[in-house]
Amino acid sequence: MALRKRAQGEKPLAGAKIVGCTHITAQTAVLMETLGALGAQCRWAACNIYSTLNEVAAALAESGFPVFAWKGESEDDFWWCIDRCVNVEGWQPNMILDDGGDLTHWIYKKYPNMFKKIKGIVEESVTGVHRLYQLSKAGKLCVPAMNVNDSVTKQKFDNLYCCRESILDGLKRTTDMMFGGKQVVVCGYGEVGKGCCAALKAMGSIVYVTEIDPICALQAW
Incomplete structure (x- = not known):
């Protein structure tokens, strides 16, 4: 504005x-x-x-x-x-x-x-x-x-903070499901994956992560 x-x-x-x-x-x-x-x-x-x-x-x-x-x-x-x-x-x-x-x-x-x-x-x-x-x-x-x-602001802010809000919003709109107790697989544990995992875990989901980068995989572990 x-x-x-x-x-x-x-x-x-x-x-x-x-x-x-x-x-x-x-x-x-x-x-x-x-x-x-x-x-x-x-x-x-x-x-x-x-x-x-x-x-x-x-x-x-x-x-x-x-x-x-x-x-x-x-x-x-x-x-x-x-x-x-x-x-x-x-x-x-x-x-x-x-x-x-x-x-x-x-x-x-x-x-x-x-x-x-x-x-x-x-x-x-x-x-x-x-x-x-x-x-x-x-x-x-x-x-x-x-x-x-x-852009570092895209990587460190939008990818991490915004995606973890939009992932839940998007999934709830399309599935109309509760996420407590659901088993969820997240493919990748970069900035987007980190935020999405945090949001899903906070909702009570059981979160599995697949990751090809050994450092990101260790972070997920």
Whole structure:
């Protein structure tokens, strides 16, 4: 909100055409509204078929943001929504904001010519970054990409503190279960895994950890 107040008069993002694929939550809505206030044009899809808050997606659509997402999409719906984000006459994105790499993958697969005008990719997730490294090693990454996880605040705060809150919220929304006494397997004991394990254990779950790094495995033990 402070950024909006300080910079909306200058419109520093005028000319930015951002296509995004993240969780559609209230936090994302604040981000999109802020990008719009700073002069950017946005089109958005969901990176997860379960996490969309329908009331948020509806509110964004009513405000004029092209948003393609609803809770409980099928896999075909998921790719249809991503396609609707990018396959529109007279609109060419010049930046990708991705969480998981699916949007980048879809543009690369279906609309590779779009990369001629795309200035860069911002990738939020470790999974998406791995996919970008694979493209880079194959010599197929044709635009600059920013790994948000390189930021120490992303690693040490968002990954540790935020994920341990969102993991319980997300699992409860999708399963409608109690977690006391449930046996849960967490794959990986990095910053995200540490936070998720702590939250699940605090709920009374029996937590098992798989980990390939010997130091992280020792920490889990």
